[in-house]
Amino acid sequence: MKLEKVALGQSHFIESIDLISQDSLGIRLLHLGFHINEEIIVLKKTPLTHDALLVAVRGTQIALTKAEASLIRLKTEY
């Protein structure tokens, strides 16, 4: 399932990260701790537009746009 579709506060796990369509962005996601099987929680969505998300991953809060979030696919179980 897509990261941007996930409900707030629910715990999910990263199933895959698209490292091909935007190479440098995918690598930066990895540097920031986005890895397969890592737990991820969507904490907030920007008011009105919901164009950007705030997620908790690997002890850090990361803000990312919907386009960036679209590189990450999630699963419900580890």
Added chain:
Amino acid sequence: MRTKYIALAGTPNCGKTSLFNAFTGSHQRVGNYPGITVERKTGLVETEDCIIELVDLPGLYSLDTRTLDERVAKNVLTNKSSIDKKLDGIICVVDSTNLERSLYLAFELKKLNLPMIIALNLWDLAIARKQIIDLEIFQKLIGIKCIPTSSKERLGIDEIIDEMTKFNSDKSLQSELDPQTFRKLENIKETFAQINQILKASVIQKIEPDTFTAKIDRFVLHPFLGPIILISILMILFQAIFSWAGPISDVIQSTIDFIAELVKSNVHNELLSSFIADGIIKGAGNVFVFFPQIMLLFLLILVLEDIGYLGRAALMMDAIMRRLGLPGKSVVPLLSSHACSVPGIMATRTIDNEKDRLATMLVAPITTCSARIPVYTLLIASIIPNKTILGFLNLQGFVMFLLYLLGILSSILMAFVLKRTVLTGSASHLLLEIPGYRFPSFKNVLLNVLQRVKAFIKKAGTVILALSLVIWVLVTFPKHSDGTSNIEHSYAAVIGKTFAPIFKPIGFDWRLTTALVPTFGAREVVVSTLGTVLAVQGNEGTKEFDKSFTELVVQQFGVPSLFALLIWFVYSPQCIAMISVFRRESGSFKWTSFMIGYTFFLAYVGAFIAYNLAKYILA
């Protein structure tokens, strides 16, 4: 005594600069890396055995860099910087409250084979959140000496200084690494797996969640309250620039006027007294009068940054800014440009996408900087009646607001146009780490404010002072044989009269054209130049204008021309300090010329419309 050159490296938001301040105190030097304006901060630490020159590098997540700041840090760390010496060692600053992620950089730096210590920074916060680590196991598994630090409590500072004196680098052992090393998938995965293992073996008690941040974010990032808080903070920033700084600016202005008068009454040689009082003292006054505004703006921005709010502001503004073609990160540079576009343009270096950065730099000069305030104040006082409308609104204040709005709307429109014409391409990434809330260290904030103000005065101040002296020469010379001077036959008038035909369609005569010449040095100079051109002495103040002066201005130039001048200054061609910063930041003469050209075009067209509209209405 031997000097050791050591770099302080770490991820953004790990408290690296606070630690740097704790090491070096006020023994710091702030400059730029050659050709670019990425800040280069060095400081000295004196010990019994050696002098340590510490360089505070911009934050980076990895040696696989993306932004200009990161590239600069990487060049120093890999000894490829053109001005930095070869490193004797690295202090890698790691956020103890977030070891899971921040240890990654330490592992990359380890591969450089330089003497290194890990500073486990924000240790006090990690302890407060009940984290317990077996340090012995931790550093044994990492293979690097780790020292817990806290700049607030000065924890570990002396110990690290002691360790730095022992750094003995054999530069022949330093690794020449393949740049691809840091972007190889297997390397990244392996490092994170290693970090997981180390933490599993050494963390006795896991850190508690940051409930303090979560509680505050419930309001700050609330769908309804969040934007209200953001707007309130932006309003406070505006208030700080215009209301709080005003009285201090007035005191500075009065002091400068007092000193100038003192010189005039005590130096009896007319030319010398005029040179010192009108040229040097009042020229310097043109710099110092904006000192409170710049200082307050930096103070508030740095406090917001230290608290952890700026990232949240970028997150909330991202969607809106992105629709205009700019990233959320451009909010801070554009906001800073309301004080002065020099720091505003310098602040764009946090934007990683070159086109977004350029677009933000191009529109920053048409936001209303504080140098326009005295010009607006004089012209509004001259042509807008001081009366109340709708029972509560001061008309002059309302016009000032409209001019600000015009600046903001014009910059938004220009960003929209630029991103759809000459700067097409996808918007930069947001991908921003949002730090937890922290209490700001006022000592650090103050130190940083003073450094930035010093840099501003050095950069813009010298140009303004030099230009003020040039104006003095232009309006004072040539002198008649009897020693008197006549403005109508001065060098300034020669320039004004030469260019007057170009400005005639927008209602500017030779005197207004003459007054425009020095605005390339600093916009606010136009007020004193108008005063000089009209031979009105003692009315160059920036806030309070003598009624006779404003009446004289209207009488001499007429309302349509002054209205055109007001609109001219919304877009007016830019000052030399800003142009030089723009040239350095963009690295392009072409884009600098484009910026000057398009702002001149907007100013000319705007003034033409304003002049003819006013003429039509008054007819």
